[in-house]
Each structure stands twice: as structure tokens, then as C-alpha cells.
Amino acid sequence: MTRKHATIGSSTRRAIKEIFAGLDYARLGPIYCDEGGDEFWKAKRGLCQRLGTRVADALLSRLTPGGASLYVGAGVAELPVLAMETIELERRVAACNLRREEVQLLNRACAPCPIRFLHQDAGTVRGRMDHLWLVSVLNDPERFPELSVLSYGQANPVTFNARKFLPQQRTVATLVNRCLGRLRVPGLVTTTVEEAVWVAEWCHRRGISYRIEQQTFASPTVGDPICFIWIG
Secondary structure (H helix, E strand, C coil), X not given: CCCCCCCCCHHHHHHHHHHHHHCCHHHHHHHHCCCCHHHHHHHHHHHHHHHHHHHHHHHXXXXXXXXXXXXXXXXXXXXXXXXXXXXHCCCEEEEECCCHHHHHHHHHHCCCCCCCEECCCHHHCCCCEEEEEECCCCCCCCCCHHHXXXXXXXXXXXXXXXXXXXXXXXXXXXXXXXXXXXXXXEXXXXXXXXXXXXXXXHHHHHCCCEEECCCCEECCCCCCEEEEEEEC
């Protein structure tokens, strides 16, 4: 349950600033954008840090010290939250990312901190956790284009390819099941409003209660509204 509102400490904030200052934005640019990577990070660098820190503040009062979290598709946007979890709350964190070069760049910038990114499918991570981070993953337009346009209400009924959608739907359902299957109940899921339906469906199928908080926070890179779902 949510505790009294708190904000992350000065040492954690300094660590976040140092991590962002140490990132190789020139090499991160092509990873995040096919074109205009430099302009992207000029616009997003400070925003990622500020918005990510707001989410970190919000999660600080919702997570318990010494617990464990699984992050699916963790990247630059997740750095402030990961710093809060590992430094402030001393939690165990599995931050998974399938892009090898990005993992290497992030780990290099995070070397002075206890944050370590894994080049690993989050669904293969062993162990149990009390918090799952699943933000802007299930509706990723690059990996799941048909599912993405449907999730955002942008699907054109004339051109929508249902044949391509079905395997994407199955892939996402499998990922959700594998990751949520690691979650202790009661537990917490951080996700976006658009992706919350997958968590709700998983709970419905198992007869598990859930509660979605009304307050939302803008995700640092995409701008999707982030919400918190209490499971069990």
C-alpha cells in the first residue's frame, strides 16, 4: 500500500545527474531514432531526467525496502527509477533490455552505481518479485505495429492487417503471462493506461483482484500516461 509521500534523497539525485551526464548520447541516438538522434536527445535528455525523477518519487512511497523488481525493456527513461530502487531502497532489480549495444552503453554510464542492465528476455528471469515495470513495451510500434495502432485507437479498418495482428497478440500475451507469473500477490505493476488492459485480463482469468490508481504520470520518452496497479 502507498505510504506517506516522500521524495528521493540528495545522494540519489546526484547519482541520477551523474548517470545522465555520463551517457553517450551520440551512440544512443541511432538506437532510439532512425534519423535525428542528436535532435531527439537534445529535446529529451533533460525531460527524461525530470519526468523519470517524478515517477521515482511516486514509486518511493509505494515500494518496500529490500524487495525485488523486474523491468521489461528498461532503457534511459528508467534510470531515475532504477537509481531510486537500488540506492534509496536497496532493492534487487532485474533491468532487462534486448538491445545489446544499449545495455553496454547504459552499464558503462551506471558503473559507479549498483544498477546493472541485463541483455536478456525479461520472461526468462528467474525468481519472484513484488514489483513489475511494464511501460511502453506491449504497444511498441516497432515490435508490434498492428497491436500498437489498435492500442492507441489509430487503426484504419481499411488497411488494418488482422493476419499480422494475431501473432503479435499471442507474443504479448505470452510475455505478460511469463512476467506476471513471477509477481508475488499482493504486488504492484507499473504500466501505462494503454497497456493496463493486459494486466486486467491476466487478473480476470485467474480470479485475482486488482485496483488501478487514478493518478497518472507522463512517461519520460514516449509521453504515455503511467499508472500503478495493485494486484491482490
